Amino acid sequence: xxxxxxxxxxxxxxxxxxxxxxxxxxxxxxxxxxxxxxxxxxxxxxxxxxxxxxxxxxxxxxxxxxxxxxxxxxxxxxxxxxxxxxxxxxxxxxxxxxxxxxxxxxxxxxxx
Amino acid sequence: xxxxxxxxxxxxxxxxxxxxxxxxxxxxxxxxxxxxxxxxxxxxxxxxxxxxxxxxxxxxxxxxxxxxxxxxxxxxxxxxxxxxxxxxxxxxxxxxxxxxxxxxxxxxxxxx
Numbered sequence: 001x002x003x004x005x006x007x008x009x010x011x012x013x014x015x016x017x018x019x020x021x022x023x024x025x026x027x028x029x030x031x032x033x034x035x036x037x038x039x040x041x042x043x044x045x046x047x048x049x050x051x052x053x054x055x056x057x058x059x060x061x062x063x064x065x066x067x068x069x070x071x072x073x074x075x076x077x078x079x080x081x082x083x084x085x086x087x088x089x090x091x092x093x094x095x096x097x098x099x100x101x102x103x104x105x106x107x108x109x110x111x112x
Numbered sequence: 113x114x115x116x117x118x119x120x121x122x123x124x125x126x127x128x129x130x131x132x133x134x135x136x137x138x139x140x141x142x143x144x145x146x147x148x149x150x151x152x153x154x155x156x157x158x159x160x161x162x163x164x165x166x167x168x169x170x171x172x173x174x175x176x177x178x179x180x181x182x183x184x185x186x187x188x189x190x191x192x193x194x195x196x197x198x199x200x201x202x203x204x205x206x207x208x209x210x211x212x213x214x215x216x217x218x219x220x221x222x223x224x
Binding site: 036041042043044045046049089091097098099100101102103104105 | 116145147152153154155156157160167168170202204209210212213214215216217218
């Protein structure tokens with residue numbers, strides 16, 4: 001089916017800790033995955049992406065891991081900061097042309 | 113360099129009315145995609161415009177229509193509004209139909 005879902009709707013972490021946000025996707029034909037951050041009152045903001053020919057990709061304080069065997073995607077945020085508090089979405093693209101298929105989102109709350 | 117802009121910010125309509133939402137893409141971008149984001153959910157793809165033509169469409173009824181102008185800006189029109197059309201409408205622009213999509217802040221539509 002056409003769905004990308006998240007395991008945890010809300011994640012609370014202490015400032016300075018690492019955060020891990022998970023995502024399960026259903027379409028094995030998808031070849032491109034993106035993580036977006038959405039703050040209140042704003043549109044989704046690109047964080048990091050990964051193609052299906054990769055297992056891991058690192059950015060500044062963020063790492064995306066892709067496990068194609070179990071169709072699982074994760075976003076790791078190192079040293080989580082209060083400014084990281086937002087809703088995080090994974091999205092996929094591939095079989096459905098150029099449209100992005102989004103999951104429902106995970107709320108990340110950072111406690112100071 | 114202005115990013116993606118959308119107008120209006122907020123809009124209140126009643127059932128049965130028609131609405132037009134507007135989007136100006138990021139400078140240098142020629143493709144516009146529209147998404148509907150219901151409260152607590154991820155964005156859902158409506159359609160994509162490139163070279164003033166609808167290139168791809170999601171699972172939305174014909175009440176949803178769009179247009180792209182020669183300057184690449186775009187409009188989303190919704191006729192015969194239903195209560196269920198209440199949502200945040202997001203516009204995303206890209207370079208080409210498969211380029212990275214940059215999102216605007218959205219238009220919050222409330223149908224009473």
